[in-house]
Amino acid sequence: MKHQIVLLLYIYSIITLLSSCNKGNDTILYTIDLGNSKISLSQVAHKLNIPWDLQYDKTNNCIIFSEITGNIKKLDLKTKKISLLKQIPDIFHQRTTGLLGMTLFQPHQQTQYLFISFTTKHNGNIYSNLYRYVYTKNTELKEPKLLLRIPGNTGHNGSRIIIGTDNKVYWATGDAASDNYAQDSTALNGKILRINIDGSIPADNPIAGSYVYAWGFRNIQGLTQAGNNNIYTSEHGDAVEDEINLISPLHNYGWPLIEGRNPPKSNLALSNQRTFSPPIRSWTPVIAPAGLAYYGGSRIPEWRNSLLLTTLKSQSLRILKLSEDGRKVTDESILFKDQLGRLRSVITAPNGDIYFCTSNRDWNPQKGFPKPDDDKIYRLRKTDEVTGSIIRPVKAEQKEAEQNISNYPISGKALYESYCSSCHKPDGKGIPGTFPSLENSTTVKGEKKVLADIILNGLKDKAIKGVKYDTPMPAFNFLKDEEATAIFNYIRTNFNNQSTTISINEFKQTRKN
The missing domain is CATH 1.10.760.10 (Cytochrome c-like domain)
Structure with missing residues (x-):
């Protein structure tokens, strides 16, 4: 009888161990101490192939994400199961090209759509494409429709997409590594484009008969909208001045004639009496800003009315506190610097949770990465428990003063x-x-x-x-x-x-x- 009890206890311990392994993605890695609030960091997915964009599906409580090589996948947030929804054909993937930005459009009791941006190559020419797929309630993708095709390149393809509060599509395009596009208001590269759901030009666009909403951009990597309708971008500078910009219609953001808050590079900008809109935050040395999300909830009060920014070079999550009108960055703090690797995309869920992903298996891995189980999706959630290592955000002024x-x-x-x-x-x-x-x-x-x-x-x-x-x-x-x-x-x-x-x-x- 004693041997049977020992055997049963042994079997139970093995089952418990296996069960805990299966739920390893829910293990708390860090507790972030914000003072009044505490936030847990947990891993919810791993061994991914360079995820580039995350989207929250409010109908099915799941995350839809793109992998740069061409896959669109679904992460069930309850079961943590990952399934393939679609493999996009004809993707051209080389370094930073491939399947990039996405956005979900989920109006109440109407047709749902997934908009995606990806690069193709035909007859030696590279293109950036904006497609629309019907997105069914069962998370199927069908009826692809090409909305726009513009010049692309081996880099500088931008490609973030959002649906605005006005139910218009906003597509951030890169300058395709050309100095000629961004300042040409008739070209579609180096722009924020505003588009109807069916792909047509909105009648109330600032330039009649044109998709162009704002211009003068180099390579936008983040795009989000706040509750007060403010639209923000994160943008890669050249050797200096990575930027956060507050977007207004018809405004010119300067590239390549001006970077950040620096003087114009030549007399051309002055002689033409052009007016440039300066960034609301910029960084030199550059930090390679990537995904951008607005946090407007009250679940984490310390972060209310903030921009959440993932970065590649500085390998961090940055919290950019905004003024009440959203026109200034009043404070900046840094989390996870050099701990998780290159961070690519970030989103907020309706319940106040925050999800972000790494990009450690991409073309430019940093020291110590990729890890064997990269790439990953992480979750930040308010908690009452303190589990794992305790860390605290570092004020940007303090961190950057050290450097x-x-x-x-x-x-x-x-x-x-x-x-x-x-x-x-x-x-x-x-x-x-x-x-x-x-x-x-x-x-x-x-x-x-x-x-x-x-x-x-x-x-x-x-x-x-x-x-x-x-x-x-x-x-x-x-x-x-x-x-x-x-x-x-x-x-x-x-x-x-x-x-x-x-x-x-x-x-x-x-x-x-």
Whole structure:
């Protein structure tokens, strides 16, 4: 009898262990202490293939998400089961191209639609496409309809989509890596486009007969609307000035004539007497902002009336507190920096929960990633319990002051880590075909003025050792001479280069020439 009891207890312990493993996604990883409120972070899905956009289905209480290679999947929030809804045909996926932004339109007792943006390639040309699918109550996708097709590129395709409170589709398009589109109000790239549900041009658009709602954008990666109808975007800058913009019809946001709150790059902008709308928040060094969501609920009172921003380079979730009218960012705090990896998309659910996903298996993995069970979807939820490690948001001013090199002796390594390492990597090895390696590089070790010119003016459409890299290097001529010299010398004396350095006066002369 005793042996039977021992055996039963053993079997019970195995069953309990297996059960806990099956529910591992609900394990609390961190408790975030906000002072009055506490929030739990748990993992709800893992081993995904580069999720890019999350959408909440209020009819079925599930998350619909896109994977960049072409899959649209469903995550049942009750069972945590993941199922494939649709594999989009003819996707062109290379680095940042593929199946990207989505939005669900779920009007009461009317036809539901899923709008998606993805890239295709025909006869050597890349395109960005906006499609509409009928979305059934059983989460089936059918009756695809092409609404718009515009020029695309291997990068800068933007592609976030929302349904506005006016029941119009807003599509954020990238500039397709061209300097000609964003300031051309007749082109559809580098814009916010406003579109009827059926794909036609709204009669009340600010430019009659045009989809264009606002222009002057480089590469929008986040798009959301607040309860007071304010529309916000997050946008990748070049070497400087990643931005959060408050969108107004007919406003020009400056690219490529101006970045952030900096002066115009040339007299062209001034001579034409153009007026540019400045960002309500910007960052230099850049943080690579990605998905953007508005939190207007009261479930987490500390975050009421805030923008939630996921970032790629700084690998963090940022909470941007807004003024009551939503026209200013009054406070910024940072969570999960360098803990979870690259964060791509974020959404809020009606019950106050927040979901966001990682993008660690994409083309530009950061140090220590991807993990074996990447990529993942996480949930933030208010809790009364304290479980797991306790963490607290870090004020942006405090965090960024620690990295503000102007407060310390000029450090080439610190500057390299701030401006260069996300592309060329901390070890200088770069990414084959995208970012050239700096290790034992003939260009780095060669004539000083050549490397100085590349740092100051960037590099585009040039082959290095017979390889033509498909991502241009931006110009870093905004750096002070002391800073540029420090980066120059750090690169020349590291990564197995061991070359002579340059003096500040020599660099000044190179800049002058």
